[in-house]
Amino acid sequence: MLICVLLRALYGGLAALAAAFALAPWTRDAFVRYGKTRRAGGRAAGALARAASMTVPKNWFAHFYYVGAATGAVLALDMAGWGWPPAGLVLWAAALLERLGGGGGSGSSAFAASPGAHTGLVLALYNTHVAVRLAESVASQPATDAAMHVGQYGVGLVFYVATPLALAVDSCAGRGWSPVPLWMALAGTALFAYASVHQWRCHRILFRLRRKSLQAARGGSQPYAVPSGDLFALVSCPHFLCEILIYVSLWIATGAQATTAQWVVFWTTVNLGITARESHRWYRATFGPRYPRARRALVPFVW
Numbered sequence: 133m134l135i136c137v138l139l140r141a142l143y144g145g146l147a148a149l150a151a152a153f154a155l156a157p158w159t160r161d162a163f164v165r166y167g168k169t170r171r172a173g174g175r176a177a178g179a180l181a182r183a184a185s186m187t188v189p190k191n192w193f194a195h196f197y198y199v200g201a202a203t204g205a206v207l208a209l210d211m212a213g214w215g216w217p218p219a220g221l222v223l224w225a226a227a228l229l230e231r232l233g234g235g236g237g238s239g240s241s242a243f244a245a246s247p248g249a250h251t252g253l254v255l256a257l258y259n260t261h262v263a264v265r266l267a268e269s270v271a272s273q274p275a276t277d278a279a280m281h282v283g284q285y286g287v288g289l290v291f292y293v294a295t296p297l298a299l300a301v302d303s304c305a306g307r308g309w310s311p312v313p314l315w316m317a318l319a320g321t322a323l324f325a326y327a328s329v330h331q332w333r334c335h336r337i338l339f340r341l342r343r344k345s346l347q348a349a350r351g352g353s354q355p356y357a358v359p360s361g362d363l364f365a366l367v368s369c370p371h372f373l374c375e376i377l378i379y380v381s382l383w384i385a386t387g388a389q390a391t392t393a394q395w396v397v398f399w400t401t402v403n404l405g406i407t408a409r410e411s412h413r414w415y416r417a418t419f420g421p422r423y424p425r426a427r428r429a430l431v432p433f434v435w
Contacts, residue, residue: 144399188280194270197266204258253321254382254386260328272336273339298395299392302386312386319384320384323380323381323384327375334363341357356419358422365427366427366433367428367432368427369429375400380397409430
């Protein structure tokens with residue numbers, strides 16, 4: 133299906149671009165790092181320096197979750213048959229794209245199957261995740277002066293527009309899709325719950341430290357402290373680890389059959405892996421011998 137190919141190409145292309153930018157020091161400084169790890173200006177000159185200086189407030193992360201919540205809700209309602217035409221506006225548009233691309237079929241008949249209960253489960257879990265992140269960003273996360281590159285902002289918006297469809301579209305293709313075993317749906321839901329709870333706890337730890345750091349900075353003392361508690365005992369970026377596990381859980385809930393969802397996991401792992409490496413290096417450079425030597429960047433006991 134053409135829409136599946138386009139979505140997979142999107143995630144693969146973004147992962148390749150992020151990896152390429154992370155290799156060179158000046159592109160890493162300008163385009164990859166954000167928040168506390170970002171170095172103003174990068175190492176470029178001329179037009180590249182101007183491009184590197186195009187930033188937006190890191191507080192705009194909340195925009196991602198507004199977009200994700202709206203897109204996920206629209207798709208969930210659409211696949212429940214609330215859209216127009218009766219087959220659902222999003223499915224109809226995807227089928228039209230398939231037809232224009234020479235895939236054959238007309239209207240929603242380009243899809244061999246309608247979304248099953250497992251697709252509803254995956255979208256419900258995804259929408260729950262985005263709703264929690266939106267609530268955290270709006271109500272709990274302290275505002276800071278940190279910045280991110282405008283390119284990162286654009287990628288985030290694209291991700292949260294595309295991902296709900298990427299999680300659901302494979303089940304509509306109807307090509308060799310088998311019923312999802314109950315145990316896999318339950319396993320995916322259990323992993324989702326585990327990762328979500330720990331991510332919420334780790335975010336609370338970071339938010340609490342951020343409030344203290346803002347107060348310390350105003351008082352002229354050391355603005356940063358070593359995070360501790362929950363999964364911080366194992367890795368520097370447990371909230372990133374939990375984010376990856378959340379998307380793995382959504383893939384498992386499809387019966388581990390959704391190839392496009394695998395590409396979502398791939399992009400999330402590459403993107404957050406790069407960011408976790410930068411954060412881990414920053415922690416070690418900032419705190420030196422005070423930072424726990426056994427703590428890894430992202431994967432407990434491994435890396």
